[in-house]
Amino acid sequence: MRNNKLIFIILLSLSNIAPHSAFANEVQDITITGAWISEAPPTVSTLAAYAKIMNQSNEKKILTSVSSPTFTRIELHLSKLVDGMAQMKKQDSLMIEAENYIELSPGAYHLMLFNPDRPLKAGDNVIIHFNFSDGSSSIIEAPVKKRISDAHNHHHH
Ligand SMILES: [Cu+2]
Numbered sequence: 431m432r433n434n435k436l437i438f439i440i441l442l443s444l445s446n447i448a449p450h451s452a453f454a455n456e457v458q459d460i461t462i463t464g465a466w467i468s469e470a471p472p473t474v475s476t477l478a479a480y481a482k483i484m485n486q487s488n489e490k491k492i493l494t495s496v497s498s499p500t501f502t503r504i505e506l507h508l509s510k511l512v513d514g515m516a517q518m519k520k521q522d523s524l525m526i527e528a529e530n531y532i533e534l535s536p537g538a539y540h541l542m543l544f545n546p547d548r549p550l551k552a553g554d555n556v557i558i559h560f561n562f563s564d565g566s567s568s569i570i571e572a573p574v575k576k577r578i579s580d581a582h583n584h585h586h587h
Pocket residue numbers: 507508518540541542
């Protein structure tokens with residue numbers, strides 16, 4: 431009897447630790463961090479964006495679309511080296527396993543953002559919606575940043 435009561439109290443406390451979301455319609459199971467858009471010359475109409483998508487829930491999540499009021503279209507791409515040549519392929523969706531994460535990064539998964547409604551430069555912020563197959567969305571603000579040249583990504587400290 432005494433044990434049951436103790437367990438009940440522990441469960442009550444645990445339910446209070448659940449994180450609270452700033453957005454009412456945001457998925458609490460999903461956290462998106464480190465999002466950024468790579469700055470490009472104003473003549474370029476296609477930009478790339480990166481982020482880390484974490485799935486804290488105990489079931490897989492499927493990212494089915496990404497959208498932004500700033501761009502006409504956003505596609506999910508996967509970059510691969512094919513015979514030494516960088517190629518990228520559009521992906522219809524992206525699965526994030528339970529309690530796992532996927533990192534969108536240069537040379538791997540990334541977002542392609544088409545036709546910005548204004549010239550974007552480093553320091554600007556853009557709203558991006560990540561939409562999942564369960565009907566939920568995560569809305570984040572991604573800063574535009576200067577791209578660090580690939581040559582300096584490694585072995586420089
Ligand atoms: Cu691409």
